[in-house]
Amino acid sequence: MKILVVDDDKNMRDSVKRLLEIEGMDVTCTGNGLSAQRILEHSVFAAAVVDLKMPGLNGLELLKWIQHEGLRIPVVMISAYGEIDDAVNALKSGAADYIVKPFSSEELLLRLERIVEDQRLKNAVESGRRTVETGNKLIGNSGGIVKIRRLIGKIAGTPTTVLITGESGSGKEVVARMIHTHSAVAGGPFVAVNIGGIPENLVESELFGYERGAFTGAVSRKSGMFELASSGTLFLDEIGEMPPALQVKLLRVLQEHRIIRLGGTQAIPINARIISATNRDPELLIREKLFREDLYYRLNVVHIDVPPLRERITDIPLLSGSIIEKLNKRIGKKITGLSGEAVKKLQNYSFPGNVRELENILERAAIFTEGDLIEAGDLSIDLSVNSRYAVSESFGDGAHGTLKAIEMRAITAALQRWEGNRTRAAGELGISRRTIINKINEYKIE
Numbered sequence: 035m036k037i038l039v040v041d042d043d044k045n046m047r048d049s050v051k052r053l054l055e056i057e058g059m060d061v062t063c064t065g066n067g068l069s070a071q072r073i074l075e076h077s078v079f080a081a082a083v084v085d086l087k088m089p090g091l092n093g094l095e096l097l098k099w100i101q102h103e104g105l106r107i108p109v110v111m112i113s114a115y116g117e118i119d120d121a122v123n124a125l126k127s128g129a130a131d132y133i134v135k136p137f138s139s140e141e142l143l144l145r146l147e148r149i150v151e152d153q154r155l156k157n158a159v160e161s162g163r164r165t166v167e168t169g170n171k172l173i174g175n176s177g178g179i180v181k182i183r184r185l186i187g188k189i190a191g192t193p194t195t196v197l198i199t200g201e202s203g204s205g206k207e208v209v210a211r212m213i214h215t216h217s218a219v220a221g222g223p224f225v226a227v228n229i230g231g232i233p234e235n236l237v238e239s240e241l242f243g244y245e246r247g248a249f250t251g252a253v254s255r256k257s258g259m260f261e262l263a264s265s266g267t268l269f270l271d272e273i274g275e276m277p278p279a280l281q282v283k284l285l286r287v288l289q290e291h292r293i294i295r296l297g298g299t300q301a302i303p304i305n306a307r308i309i310s311a312t313n314r315d316p317e318l319l320i321r322e323k324l325f326r327e328d329l330y331y332r333l334n335v336v337h338i339d340v341p342p343l344r345e346r347i348t349d350i351p352l353l354s355g356s357i358i359e360k361l362n363k364r365i366g367k368k369i370t371g372l373s374g375e376a377v378k379k380l381q382n383y384s385f386p387g388n389v390r391e392l393e394n395i396l397e398r399a400a401i402f403t404e405g406d407l408i409e410a411g412d413l414s415i416d417l418s419v420n421s422r423y424a425v426s427e428s429f430g431d432g433a434h435g436t437l438k439a440i441e442m443r444a445i446t447a448a449l450q451r452w453e454g455n456r457t458r459a460a461g462e463l464g465i466s467r468r469t470i471i472n473k474i475n476e477y478k479i480e
Contacts, residue, residue, distance in 0.1 A: 035150065036060045036078070040070045040096065041085040041112065050083060053139045054146075067091030071099060076292075078264065078305040079107055080150045081130075083142070086113045086120055094124055101128045103300050104243070104255055106264055108149040110142075154222065154265070172205065172212050173356050174349030178341035182209060189336050190216035195288065197273075197333045198311040200340030202458060203390030206311040207271060209340055214267040219307060222266025227259050230272035230457055238280055239296045248297025260293050263306035273310040273333065274319050275457065275467075278326070285329045308333070313461040322466050343385040343392060350380050350392070357393050358408075361400045369400055375410040383415050386462065442477045445470060449479070 037059050041047045047063045054061045062077070064070050068091045070084070082100075086093040097109055108130035113121040121132035130149035133142060172179060172186075189196065190213050198206045207226060214224045232240055239248070243258030259268060270276075276284065287293055288308065292301040310333045319325035343350070351372070358369050372380075385391050399412040444463060452458035460470040473479070 035080045036062070037146065038070065038073065038077075038079045038082040038107075039063045040065075040067060040082060040088070040093070042066055042088045043085070046085070046112075050142070053142065057143060067093065067096035067099075070096055074100070074103075074105060074107070074303075075301065076303055078303045080265065081146055081153070082107055082109045083146070084109050084111055086111050086124065086132075094120070094127060097124060097127055097129055103302065104257060104261070104295070105302065106153065106257065106261055108153045110145055110149060112137075171356070172208050173352050174346055175352065176341075176346035176349050178346055179349060182338055182340065183212075185336075185338060186212050186216060189213065191218055193218075193307055194335045195307075195333050196309045196336045196338060197316070197330075198309065198338045198340060199316070200311075200313065201342045201388055202313045202461060203388035204340045204342050205389050206313075206340055207269065209338055210267070210269045210309045210311065213309060214269075214307075217267065217307065219266050223263055224267050224269065225259050225263040225306075226269040226271060228271045230275035234277050237277060238283070241280070242283070242293050242295055244296035245298040248295070252297065255295070258293065258295065260287065260304045260306055261302065264304060266306055268306040268308055270308065270310040272312060272457075274312040274314040274316065274325060276325075278324070281326045281329050285326065285332060288329075288332045313458075314466070315464055318464070319466065322468070324466055324468070343388045347381040351377055353389060353392060354380065354396060357396050358400065361397055365397075365400060367400055368406055369403065369408060370406050372408045373410065376408050376413055379410045379413055379415060438477070441473065442479065445473055445477070446479055449474075 035058075037054055039047055039050050039054075039061060041050070041063075042065050044065070047065065051061045051063050062073060062079070064073060066088055067084075070082075071091070074082075084093040084096055088096075091099075093111055097111070100107060100109065109124075109128075111121055111124045111129045111132040112135060113124075113132055114135050118134070121129075121134070124132060130152065131145050133145055172183060174180075186209070196210075196213060198209050200206050210226075211224060214220060227241065229237060239252075239256070239258070241258050241260060243256050243261060244252050246252055246255050287304070290301075291305065292303050294301055316325060316330050316334070320327050320330060343353075354372055354377070358371060361367060362369055380392070380395075387394070395413055395415060396408070398414055399408045403409070403412045445459070448459035448462050449456070452462070456470050456474070457467050460467045463470065
């Protein structure tokens with residue numbers, strides 16, 4: 035934990051530094067508020083201990099500057115006995131706490147631990163309002179899943195960037211959460227952002243935040259996801275949908291570890307670990323000039339490819355058991371499991387929607403089954419229309435087998451499965467959104 039100590043009294047600085055370092059903290063000291071500004075412009079701290087009375091820029095002025103710059107760092111003010119009123123004013127101005135000289139080492143440590151934990155909870159609560167919590171267990175014993183778990187064990191403790199690829203619904207966010215859970219920043223927030231789910235004109239303000247007056251409706255300053263993920267993990271899902279102009283800014287963030295809010299000029303240091311994911315082929319996106327090659331290499335220091343459910347059908351019983359356990363709690367059922375025939379029926383299905391589709395199928399079955407065991411007849415699966423892979427097998431019958439007809443049927447089927455969502459359909463087919471739009475216009479697909 036990094037702590038900044040700002041005090042013009044060298045003896046006080048040195049004693050606080052020794053005390054905190056004994057407790058294993060990383061301490062930076064400075065003797066005035068102006069140098070503290072310079073340090074805070076380039077480094078991130080868990081908390082700051084600031085003397086109220088200092089020449090040049092006093093503690094209250096430094097605190098107001100911290101508030102103005104939107105730095106999410108809690109401050110403990112040090113005050114002398116006769117400065118209680120000033121300390122109370124500091125609290126009103128945004129200080130997390132104050133401590134009166136002379137103070138004991140135990141008192142300072144307790145206050146620091148409390149304000150750091152309070153700030154962590156504030157970040158978690160705010161990020162929780164803007165992200166969706168999902169499970170964080172990668173369930174299964176198939177070869178691909180075992181390999182991923184081993185890889186997570188090797189990389190989780192490092193700050194390196196990770197790129198996760200895989201089909202929609204295969205569990206990319208689950209993998210990201212596992213990396214976070216086993217990392218050194220597990221106590222910090224996990225902030226998930228679905229780039230494809232944010233309107234293009236709002237992506238920048240959502241990621242980087244904005245200053246008051248940056249645009250119409252910006253009535254106050256707002257912290258972006260990078261700041262909310264401080265001392266934690268930022269998960270950028272559907273990174274392939276990021277607008278090209280923002281790809282340049284993200285590359286700069288990865289290089290400099292600082293952001294600038296929309297409408298602002300001050301560079302704000304950030305220390306969130308970046309994990310990204312996509313259901314599209316990144317190299318294809320690069321070839322089609324939709325994604326920057328230099329950004330790809332920055333994000334792809336470690337690559338994890340999550341196999342689709344059809345390639346790990348041996349995991350279906352374990353996954354189903356876990357899903358049923360959660361369903362029992364949520365919908366008030368007491369289902370004990372699946373019959374053997376039900377398991378076979380699931381394993382004979384190719385699951386174009388992967389684990390997410392398995393969850394939906396089991397939820398429907400759990401709601402309508404009349405027994406305590408889900409039978410094959412309870413599963414609403416049409417094995418005669420078994421996803422795009424079954425469709426491809428029918429091409430060998432010679433009927434309507436031209437390349438154009440095959441393309442039309444494949445695109446139409448994908449669009450139907452994704453209820454007209456072109457981005458999702460393109461991801462399933464392994465083509466870009468621009469390509470599928472061109473094909474829809476070319477073939478006049480409704």
